[in-house]
Amino acid sequence: AQKITQTQPGMFVQEKEAVTLDCTYDTSDPSYGLFWYKQPSSGEMIFLIYQGSYDQQNATEGRYSLNFQKARKSANLVISASQLGDSAMYFCAMRGPTNAGGTSYGKLTFGQGTILTVHP
Amino acid sequence: DGGITQSPKYLFRKEGQNVTLSCEQNLNHDAMYWYRQDPGQGLRLIYYSQIVNDFQKGDIAEGYSVSREKKESFPLTVTSAQKNPTAFYLCASSTGRGPPHTDTQYFGPGTRLTVL
Numbered sequence: 673a674q675k676i677t678q679t680q681p682g683m684f685v686q687e688k689e690a691v692t693l694d695c696t697y698d699t700s701d702p703s704y705g706l707f708w709y710k711q712p713s714s715g716e717m718i719f720l721i722y723q724g725s726y727d728q729q730n731a732t733e734g735r736y737s738l739n740f741q742k743a744r745k746s747a748n749l750v751i752s753a754s755q756l757g758d759s760a761m762y763f764c765a766m767r768g769p770t771n772a773g774g775t776s777y778g779k780l781t782f783g784q785g786t787i788l789t790v791h792p
Numbered sequence: 793d794g795g796i797t798q799s800p801k802y803l804f805r806k807e808g809q810n811v812t813l814s815c816e817q818n819l820n821h822d823a824m825y826w827y828r829q830d831p832g833q834g835l836r837l838i839y840y841s842q843i844v845n846d847f848q849k850g851d852i853a854e855g856y857s858v859s860r861e862k863k864e865s866f867p868l869t870v871t872s873a874q875k876n877p878t879a880f881y882l883c884a885s886s887t888g889r890g891p892p893h894t895d896t897q898y899f900g901p902g903t904r905l906t907v908l
Binding site: 676701703704705707709714715716717718719722724725763765767768779780782783784785 | 827832833834835837840850851880882884891892893894895896897898899900901902904
């Protein structure tokens with residue numbers, strides 16, 4: 673079974689500073705994908721960044737980067753130069769290569785989320 | 793602009809009624825998904841469909857039904873058998889091609905269902 677753990681219920685950061693949101697995962701699959709999503713108060717889940725288990729380099733997308741430490745099973749999201757619009761709930765999620773037709777094939781396994789608040 | 797639309801944004805249901813949530817995508821994606829989110833929690837998979845006319849149960853399918861008659865559309869019906877349907881419902885889609893663990897899911901804006 674896959675499990676995602678986000679241990680920070682809430683984080684605060686000053687505008688223009690960098691912030692790291694923690695994510696640890698557990699899986700027995702050798703192949704898996706790790707995803708981060710942002711959920712503002714409007715509710716929509718916005719895809720931010722993806723890291724594959726065999727990717728040699730950490731993923732980056734603009735101000736977002738993923739600090740992937742495979743041996744520690746961690747996939748922390750780093751947001752650089754925080755903006756007021758970054759205030760939202762952030763979810764780490766995982767998807768494995770499970771068999772088609774099973775209940776877990778389509779599933780993204782989500783963590784509980786971290787609420788990020790950016791102060792001016 | 794390509795994207796996923798969900799309607800309505802807010803839905804109120806009386807106990808004992810069935811209601812249908814709409815999900816449409818124009819991303820030419822093969823795979824579509826329905827998730828449920830309860831307050832302060834992550835998402836749980838209700839149903840998914842990899843291709844037209846085929847769909848599979850997720851972790852919490854009881855009390856829900858779906859259909860996939862068109863590639864673009866994946867409506868979810870919340871039946872009276874669902875004992876606690878008040879929640880936020882999110883529809884997602886992905887290309888459905890390549891290994892599933894590399895297949896990014898993109899989400900619609902969601903429907904908030906409240907049972908009166």
